[in-house]
Amino acid sequence: MTVEQALQLLKEKGYKYTGKREEMVRIFAQEKRYMSAREMLSRMQEEYPALSFDTVYRNLTLFTDLNIVEVTELGGERKYRFRCSMDEHHHHLICLSCGKTRHIRSCPLDGMFGQPDGFRITDHKFEIYGYCSDCEESHV
Template sequence: MTAEQALQVLKEHGYKYTGKREEMIRIFAKEKRYLSARDMLEYMQMEYPALSFDTVYRNLTLFTDLDILEVTELGGERKYRFRCSTEDHHHHLICLSCGKTRHIRSCPLDGMFGEPDGFTITGHKFEIYGYCSQCEEAHP
């Protein structure tokens, strides 16, 4: 997803366009990695010194509800990133240090059991955690 696509989704759903929302979206577009609410607050405090965690959380929840952002749990904390722009089925490798992700094209569910009897799978999530090559030296 691009920043422009995300802003269009907000507009299409009738949400007010604000500088804070645009800034949050532009940060996600630039970073291309998982960010926590605290990360977002730190990025934005120079321009918006009175910005509260409540405002950040409300917007993160809105963006997640509108499928602008994906969410995962890392180290007991919710982290957010732009929804993948690719429509093909894939999963992610996620760096525990910097939050960067990489696509995995294969799906472990394919080899497990396919479509089980009496149950229709509508979605699933598979993530592998570790350290990217830039961060692994700091985590022996």
């Protein structure tokens, strides 16, 4: 997903354009990592000093509902990242320290049992947590 695609999706779904929403989308596009609502608020308060946590959280919920961002839980806290632009099925390696991700092109579910009898899988999520090479030394 690109910034332009995300903003177009908001428009198509009838949500009004705001500078705050655009800024949030741009931050996700720049960061390319999982971020908490607090991190997003902190990044945006320089330009929007009166911005509330509730406004950030409401927009993150909207972005999640519209599939603009992906959500995971790290350390007991919800974290968000811009939806992958990859169209092919994949999963992620996620750094517990900085939130950066890497794609895993193979799917462990295929090797486990493929499509089970009497059940149609419509979606699933598989994430592996650890430390990227940049953060590993500080967590040894």
